[in-house]
Each structure stands twice: as structure tokens, then as C-alpha cells.
Amino acid sequence: xxxxxxxxxxxxxxxxxxxxxxxxxxxxxxxxxxxxxxxxxxxxxxxxxxxxxxxxxxxxxxxxxxxxxxxxxxxxxxxxxxxxxxxxxxxxxxxxxxxxxxxxxxxxxxxxxxxxxxxxxxxxxxxxxxxxxxxxxxxxxxxxxxxxxxxxxxxxxxxxxxxxxxxxxxxxxxxxxxxxxxxxxxxxxxxxxxxxxxxxxxxxxxxxxxxxxxxxxxxxxxxxxxxxxxxxxxxxxxxxxxxxxxxxxxxxxxxxxxxxxxxxxxxxxxxxxxxxxxxxxxxxxxxxxxxxxxxxxxxxxxxxxxxxxxxx
Amino acid sequence: xxxxxxxxxxxxxxxxxxxxxxxxxxxxxxxxxxxxxxxxxxxxxxxxxxxxxxxxxxxxxxxxxxxxxxxxxxxxxxxxxxxxxxxxxxxxxxxxxxxxxxxxxxxxxxxxxxxxxxxxxxxxxxxxxxxxxxxxxxxxxxxxxxxxxxxxxxxxxxxxxxxxxxxxxxxxxxxxxxxx
Numbered sequence: 176x177x178x179x180x181x182x183x184x185x186x187x188x189x190x191x192x193x194x195x196x197x198x199x200x201x202x203x204x205x206x207x208x209x210x211x212x213x214x215x216x217x218x219x220x221x222x223x224x225x226x227x228x229x230x231x232x233x234x235x236x237x238x239x240x241x242x243x244x245x246x247x248x249x250x251x252x253x254x255x256x257x258x259x260x261x262x263x264x265x266x267x268x269x270x271x272x273x274x275x276x277x278x279x280x281x282x283x284x285x286x287x288x289x290x291x292x293x294x295x296x297x298x299x300x301x302x303x304x305x306x307x308x309x310x311x312x313x314x315x316x317x318x319x320x321x322x323x324x325x326x327x328x329x330x331x332x333x334x335x336x337x338x339x340x341x342x343x344x345x346x347x348x349x350x351x352x353x354x355x356x357x358x359x360x361x362x363x364x365x366x367x368x369x370x371x372x373x374x375x376x377x378x379x380x381x382x383x384x385x386x387x388x389x390x391x392x393x394x395x396x397x398x399x400x401x402x403x404x405x406x407x408x409x410x411x412x413x414x415x416x417x418x419x420x421x422x423x424x425x426x427x428x429x430x431x432x433x434x435x436x437x438x439x440x441x442x443x444x445x446x447x448x449x450x451x452x453x454x455x456x457x458x459x460x461x462x463x464x465x466x467x468x469x470x471x472x473x474x475x476x477x478x479x480x481x482x483x484x485x486x487x
Numbered sequence: 488x489x490x491x492x493x494x495x496x497x498x499x500x501x502x503x504x505x506x507x508x509x510x511x512x513x514x515x516x517x518x519x520x521x522x523x524x525x526x527x528x529x530x531x532x533x534x535x536x537x538x539x540x541x542x543x544x545x546x547x548x549x550x551x552x553x554x555x556x557x558x559x560x561x562x563x564x565x566x567x568x569x570x571x572x573x574x575x576x577x578x579x580x581x582x583x584x585x586x587x588x589x590x591x592x593x594x595x596x597x598x599x600x601x602x603x604x605x606x607x608x609x610x611x612x613x614x615x616x617x618x619x620x621x622x623x624x625x626x627x628x629x630x631x632x633x634x635x636x637x638x639x640x641x642x643x644x645x646x647x648x649x650x651x652x653x654x655x656x657x658x659x660x661x662x663x664x665x666x667x
Contacts, residue, residue: 181568181569182567204571205571205572208555208558208572208573208574208575211574211575212608215608216608216609217608217609220558220559220608221559221604222558225564226564480558480569481569483563483564483569484564484566484568484569485568485569
């Protein structure tokens with residue numbers, strides 16, 4: 176159990192690499208309580224009533240932004256939302272100017288998604304507010320990794336010793352890197368699987384197994400985390416066609432039934448049904464995709480609560 | 488530090504029994520009443536009270552739960568670190584019931600204020616009463632007073648009242664700690 180008054184070892188949440196195992200366990204234990212709160216008739220607590228949070232999204236997002244916004248509102252924080260596409264950023268304003276203008280309105284915390292890796296780290300060195308990284312390019316997506324690991328812990332009781340295969344577009348995925356770091360810190364074994372063109376060359380240096388055959392990866396793992404093909408990040412063709420990708424790396428009921436065990440299916444969303452995963456698999460009882468979404472709010476509440484509780 | 492034992496041994500048990508009889512006077516068969524121990528130390532007293540009531544009234548079902556107030560406290564962001572929550576366990580409806588809030592020590596009244604807020608997330612009780620083992624008189628920050636009191640203590644802010652429970656601390660004892 177976490178000790179009373181225990182703090183996160185970091186002032187910002189920029190990436191899983193900044194968290195230690197105790198931090199992750201503290202976040203999980205706090206999220207357990209928030210999950211309980213979310214199942215009560217009144218799903219709101221007043222903890223962050225004097226905190227103002229700005230969600231600044233320089234990249235499109237649906238579930239992450241909604242999940243953060245709901246978490247903030249459940250904690251009674253004041254929330255302002257900002258989408259770069261409809262703002263003065265399109266008129267040429269710099270990131271620092273944009274954020275400093277927001278901070279001048281007495282904002283305490285920034286939740287930021289940005290297309291460039293390291294944008295959160297850069298901002299944390301330039302401004303005084305606490306920064307939560309909601310995804311920076313193909314670098315990290317820490318709250319997604321935390322909620323994924325939390326969902327595995329919920330399903331199996333513990334993450335340690337579990338075998339997790341991350342399958343799909345590893346090269347362009349921020350979820351993959353954060354997941355690898357988080358799962359390793361909690362004692363899980365991790366494998367990445369996908370076409371050779373979508374597996375980074377030196378990924379084995381992170382201590383993961385690499386597999387190019389989907390069936391072998393599925394036979395090895397307890398949990399398959401299926402990733403979306405990030406066509407929006409692909410400036411060249413990495414595979415001949417979506418149809419071919421789907422035939423070689425798409426998860427369908429036939430493959431699942433051919434396994435001699437029942438594995439758990441995860442997906443960070445949004446799901447491209449029929450590409451990386453078929454509808455019957457996405458909606459099957461083995462899938463915990465909607466649990467991940469539910470856990471996302473509790474995990475984000477825990478992160479915001481623990482960060483806001485630190486003295487400025 | 489100087490220790491003064493305020494309550495222990497048989498007197499400790501008698502105090503809990505006396506509190507139970509006082510509760511029975513007002514709550515009869517407890518069919519409309521529930522007990523909520525305020526985390527982290529109230530549940531020890533609440534469990535003792537519930538067990539003793541069950542002993543005195545064997546045919547009665549005593550509903551006893553634990554209420555965590557962490558997210559409703561008024562000192563969040565005013566302390567060094569965040570407050571780590573405890574578990575809330577309320578497996579019954581409190582809507583329309585008479586709720587007996589239970590805590591080991593009543594001091595400033597801020598915990599009880601938070602508990603009243605936290606409790607409302609579970610429904611609107613018909614009535615709320617407060618039972619404490621130790622009432623530190625003349626030290627209230629808020630206009631909150633208990634309905635049932637184990638013992639009353641006159642103390643200054645620098646003193647501490649510690650309640651030890653057999654379940655957690657190997658003995659039942661109430662101690663007043665004073666700086667020499």
C-alpha cells in the first residue's frame with residue numbers, strides 16, 4: 176500500500192521513462208479509489224475545485240481529450256479546451272506564446288497533445304505550469320500506457336510475469352514505446368510483432384522480443400495489444416495494401432479459435448474494424464477494449480489528483 | 488514527550504458498551520439506522536460498536552460501512568504531499584436512513600465536515616448523528632458537536648490524543664501525549 180503523503184517523484188507527467196515503479200503503483204492505487212467513485216450515484220469529488228486545467232491539443236483526438244476532460248470535471252477542476260486548428264496558432268503564434276497567454280489567465284496545469292516528440296519536455300522547461308503529456312508525436316503517451324497496464328492488472332490481478340504482445344504499427348506508435356517502458360517497470364515480458372517495415376531497427380535494445388509471425392506472437396502471449404495502422408503518419412508505403420496487412424496481421428476469430436488458450440485482446444483505439452481487428456473479435460468477451468476506456472478516466476483522475484496535490 | 492493514559496482495559500470496554508446502550512435508546516431495533524466509520528481509524532470503533540450491538544440485539548441486522556473522506560478534505564494542496572485515499576465500503580442504501588457517523592477522535596470538526604460531504608454522494612439520509620470515542624473539547628474550528636461521547640478531554644493544540652486498537656496496535660488504549 177502507498178504511504179500517506181506519498182508523492183510522485185516527478186512534477187510533470189511527460190513520459191513513462193520519468194516514473195519509477197512506486198509512482199506507477201501509487202497511480203494505480205489512487206485510480207482504484209477513483210474507479211470506485213465513478214461507480215457511485217454522484218460521480219464527482221471536490222478535490223480540484225481550485226485548480227484550472229487547459230487542454231491544448233495540436234493534433235486531433237477524440238477519446239483522449241474526452242477522457243481527460245471528464246476526469247477533470249469529475250475532480251471539480253475548471254477546464255478550458257483549446258484546439259490548434261481553430262486558434263491563433265494557425266496565424267503563426269509560437270507554442271511558448273500560446274501557452275504563456277493561457278497561463279496569464281491563471282491556469283495551473285496543461286494537458287498537451289502535440290505532433291512533435293519532446294514538445295512536452297520543451298514546454299516544461301519554459302513555463303511554470305505542470306504539464307501532462309497526452310501524446311507527443313510517435314514518442315510517448317504515458318496515460319494510455321498506464322491505463323493499459325492498469326487494465327491488465329485488473330484482469331489478471333498483477334502485471335508481473337504476464338506476456339504482452341504489441342502487434343501492428345510499432346514504428347509510428349507512441350502507445351508502443353510507453354507500453355514497453357511501463358510493462359517492463361511492472362515486471363511483464365513484452366514482444367512486438369508486425370511487418371518488418373513497421374518494426375524499428377533497434378527496438379530489441381529495449382529488451383523486447385521481436386516476432387514477424389502473428390500466429391507465433393499470439394501463441395506466446397497472454398495479452399495481445401492490437402495497434403492501429405497510423406496512415407496519417409506514413410509518408411511512404413510501408414506495405415503493399417491494407418488488404419494484405421489485414422490478411423497477415425489482422426486478428427480474426429479463426430486465428431483466435433486456432434489457439435489452445437484464451438488470450439485477452441486490447442486496443443488503444445480508434446479501432447479500424449476489419450483492418451487490425453475484426454468486429455467479432457473487437458466485440459468478443461475476450462476483448463477488454465471498453466474496460467480500457469473506462470479505466471482511462473480513473474487513471475487520468477489519479478494522475479491529475481497526484482500532480483495537483485504537489486506544492487507549486 | 489509525556490504519556491497520560493485516559494482510557495484502557497475494562498473501562499475501555501465499558502465505554503463502548505455504554506455507547507451502544509445509548510444508541511439503542513434512540514435507534515430501537517436499528518431497522519432504519521446504519522453505522523458509518525470514518526476512515527482511517529473510525530472503522531475500528533464502528534466495527535466494535537456494530538459487534539457489541541449485535542451481541543446485545545442478536546435478532547437485529549446491524550448495517551456497518553466505512554466512509555473515506557480523502558477527496559472531500561479542505562486541506563488538499565495545502566499540505567506537503569497529496570492525500571492517499573482509503574477504501575470506502577458501503578454495501579447498503581443510506582437514502583432516508585438514520586446515519587450514525589463514527590470516529591475515534593473529534594478535534595477541529597473538519598473531518599466530520601468532509602464526512603458529511605462525502606456521505607451525500609451515497610444519498611440523502613433522514614438524519615445524521617455523530618458518535619466519537621474521544622471529544623477534544625474547546626478545540627473546534629467548525630460548529631460541529633457529537634451526539635454520543637466516550638470520554639471528553641480538555642487539551643491544547645500541541646497535545647495529541649492517540650487511540651490504540653487491539654486489531655491494529657495490539658491493545659485498546661487512549662493516550663494523551665504532551666510535550667514536556
